[in-house]
Amino acid sequence: MNEDFKLKAEEHALEMSPRESCGVVVEGKYWRCRNIAANAENDFCLDPRDYAMNTMDSVNYWAKHNQLSELEIQAIDDVVPSDKTYVEKFTFYRNNSDTKVVHFKIYNGGHQWFGSPIADWFLIKLFLGKNNHEINSNKELVDFFLQYKLSDFN
Numbered sequence: 365m366n367e368d369f370k371l372k373a374e375e376h377a378l379e380m381s382p383r384e385s386c387g388v389v390v391e392g393k394y395w396r397c398r399n400i401a402a403n404a405e406n407d408f409c410l411d412p413r414d415y416a417m418n419t420m421d422s423v424n425y426w427a428k429h430n431q432l433s434e435l436e437i438q439a440i441d442d443v444v445p446s447d448k449t450y451v452e453k454f455t456f457y458r459n460n461s462d463t464k465v466v467h468f469k470i471y472n473g474g475h476q477w478f479g480s481p482i483a484d485w486f487l488i489k490l491f492l493g494k495n496n497h498e499i500n501s502n503k504e505l506v507d508f509f510l511q512y513k514l515s516d517f518n
């Protein structure tokens with residue numbers, strides 16, 4: 365096992381002393397995190413902004429975790445060009461397996477619940493960005509999970 369992460373953690377601890385240092389180890393690599401504890405000399409609290417993965421890192425993590433070696437990228441028809449957003453569907457899969465990781469990438473979209481009529485309200489769009497009308501988040505989630513049975517996870 366690679367012990368490099370221990371050296372990186374020790375190095376970080378020495379730099380931060382007398383404050384507590386903190387970090388996470390992901391796949392053998394040490395990632396520094398900020399300590400946001402009120403009493404950082406005796407306690408630690410990881411800043412969640414430091415260990416949250418961006419969207420594609422998260423998608424790739426779950427694809428790798430599930431050993432999904434194949435990727436299909438499907439452009440969804442832009443049937444509502446007036447919303448100024450469009451979609452690509454990324455499906456990670458493996459032959460001879462029902463396991464999938466599906467990601468809908470909305471280009472120019474906001475931080476929205478896509479397809480919701482409420483997401484078109486002026487103030488919602490003002491604060492959260494553009495809605496998309498090629499997909500409906502509710503429908504995609506339900507359709508995805510209906511492919512599986514609870515007994516699949518025993």
Ligand SMILES: [Ca+2]
Binds near residue numbers: 442444447450
């Ligand atoms: Ca569109």
